[in-house]
Amino acid sequence: MVDHLAGLRDGPVWRPMPDEVRAGLTRPLPAGESDVEAVYAAFQAGIQPYVTGNTHPRFFGWVHGGGNPVAMLAELLAGAMNANCGGRDHVGIAVERQVIAWAAAMLGLPAETGGVLLTGSSMANFCALLCARYRALGAAGRAGGIGAAKLVAYASAGAHRCVTGAMDMAGLGADALRKIPLDGAFRMDLGALKTAIAADRAAGYRPFLIVGTAGSVDVGAFDDLAALRDIAAAERIWFHVDAAFGALAALSPTYAPLLEGIADADSVAFDFHKWAQVTYDAGCLLVRDPALQYATFSQVTSYLAGAARGLAGGEPWPCDLGPDLSRGFRALKIWMTLSAYGTGRLGQVVEDSCALARHLAARVAASKRLEMRAPVPLNIVCFGIAGFSDAQTADLVADLQVEGLFAPSTTTIGNRLAIRVAIVNHRTERQDIDALVDEILIRARPS
Numbered sequence: 001m002v003d004h005l006a007g008l009r010d011g012p013v014w015r016p017m018p019d020e021v022r023a024g025l026t027r028p029l030p031a032g033e034s035d036v037e038a039v040y041a042a043f044q045a046g047i048q049p050y051v052t053g054n055t056h057p058r059f060f061g062w063v064h065g066g067g068n069p070v071a072m073l074a075e076l077l078a079g080a081m082n083a084n085c086g087g088r089d090h091v092g093i094a095v096e097r098q099v100i101a102w103a104a105a106m107l108g109l110p111a112e113t114g115g116v117l118l119t120g121s122s123m124a125n126f127c128a129l130l131c132a133r134y135r136a137l138g139a140a141g142r143a144g145g146i147g148a149a150k151l152v153a154y155a156s157a158g159a160h161r162c163v164t165g166a167m168d169m170a171g172l173g174a175d176a177l178r179k180i181p182l183d184g185a186f187r188m189d190l191g192a193l194k195t196a197i198a199a200d201r202a203a204g205y206r207p208f209l210i211v212g213t214a215g216s217v218d219v220g221a222f223d224d225l226a227a228l229r230d231i232a233a234a235e236r237i238w239f240h241v242d243a244a245f246g247a248l249a250a251l252s253p254t255y256a257p258l259l260e261g262i263a264d265a266d267s268v269a270f271d272f273h274k275w276a277q278v279t280y281d282a283g284c285l286l287v288r289d290p291a292l293q294y295a296t297f298s299q300v301t302s303y304l305a306g307a308a309r310g311l312a313g314g315e316p317w318p319c320d321l322g323p324d325l326s327r328g329f330r331a332l333k334i335w336m337t338l339s340a341y342g343t344g345r346l347g348q349v350v351e352d353s354c355a356l357a358r359h360l361a362a363r364v365a366a367s368k369r370l371e372m373r374a375p376v377p378l379n380i381v382c383f384g385i386a387g388f389s390d391a392q393t394a395d396l397v398a399d400l401q402v403e404g405l406f407a408p409s410t411t412t413i414g415n416r417l418a419i420r421v422a423i424v425n426h427r428t429e430r431q432d433i434d435a436l437v438d439e440i441l442i443r444a445r446p447s
Ligand SMILES: Cc1ncc(COP(=O)(O)O)c(C=O)c1O
Pocket: 062, 063, 119, 120, 121, 122, 123, 160, 162, 213, 215, 216, 217, 242, 243, 244, 245, 271, 283
């Protein structure tokens, strides 16, 4: 795997799985033993070549981190230790607490901020929403459900789908998320937010949560977090920030000001597996009030009771801070990545990614064939090809992926399909961006 990482550039970004490889995976539940060398050979032939490709410097799709070798080795160490980090008094819990403290320090939240590591921001946003629901309904809400409470929440129309999903999963209903229109810079329109809150109160609803987005998935836009904080404070509403990848901007001198206001949030969701380059999965939830987080998730059972001494000590346990009981030692790869590279080097990755995005935007602007479809506040560039239909754009992107050359993704901006390039991988260089533009221009030539 070390050789594989060293030779990434020489291989395709992505390879579609041939039918025979896919079919080869389908076999009966193995009853007997196999030689582990043969199992490893099967991995090398039929699994390793067909992964997503997000380690490759020319992968630009969705929001995928590139990972790093220190985290990869940390996973080997964690695998050997095989710690269950749901609870009990052992070093895995202590390392996780340190990671949570570092995350809070990175974003300027108080040292006593609580939190828990989760799979990703989808789960972290969901758990934050449950904390906000607890603030609104208290223990009665946990015991009796939401009943007739008409709780409503607010997020921008550019918020990630997981916010809608969280409302649905929490039993509040997806329709109880008010999707506030965007302004010209793809941020939540603050006037529209205030109007929506007032209208909901007048109609007997109970506003309980405002979700600010720091780095929207489509274009990387930042809501005005300081303004949202002030509105939330005035309205006595929980203020949560979905900073899935944008949180890392805190480490970049140029982009940190975009996060102004996040330090006052009641909760923040973000991922170490995106811009922080930790291997999947490594989501993080921060909650300003650790007692409220505990009250939201804790349960009392005799078989999981804490103790003053011995291995059952060390409360609070992560199983009382989120939904998972059995949990791997996710914190180790984060702790080792942050220890090895430091915030300076990670902040430089953010600076470099955004400089590459600006370079791409400049090349788009300089070309008569290409057209910008959205502003570029951070590391995401959405553009199109003049005269291309949505179907042609989709075909071009799929061709680049299938041929293994590049992996951008697509999104819809203003009812038109755009090529979307998100630069998240620390391995991406200027030559990769130039090669992408050159290739697209060749394919965009009128025939
Ligand atoms: C803004 C935003 N929020 C939430 C998520 C969901 O994060 P995850 O995929 O880690 O669950 C993403 C994923 O890209 C995102 O960009």
